[in-house]
Amino acid sequence: MTQRIAVYPGSFDPLHNGHLDIIQRCRPLFDEVVVAVLRNTSKGKGLFSVEERVEIIDETLNDLDGVRVESFSGLLVHFMEAVGARTIVRGLRAVSDFESEFQMALMNRRLDSRMETVFLTSREEFSYLSSRLVKEVYLLGGDCQGLLPPQVLRRLAR
């Protein structure tokens, strides 16, 4: 039987509890989930390097079978082809996410019509969370307990 492989792509700088929740909830829907960390981001200098992000996500997902993490550059659909995936998983927080997510889903389908995007709605308690906001709170000395997995908090403390 063909393996149902999904890719959960993102910048993950850093991975926050909203991301983790989406990974845990999408895992049972597929045979394997590949968390894909984007390399060629236009978002400027990151909090963590791509290598550190991959390491942290790997450490955080250690107990979760059927999930692995990789980095990718270039087009997402090319990466998906390379890992044999046909489904893109994205989290949807609020109406404001919808427009850009809709555009990305349509663009990806145009680039490769075999690729489908599946959206999981975020849990209420994480619906306001974004890496950008958490990064800002952290850099300005705010408390990030409960927003970030312990593995990320430990790295930040180093």
Ligand code: PNS
């Ligand atoms: O966490 P983010 O920053 O919202 O994730 C955005 C991401 C990585 C999913 C998106 O930028 C992406 O897929 N980039 C790869 C380049 C690409 O394939 N672009 C064309 C389709 S949108």
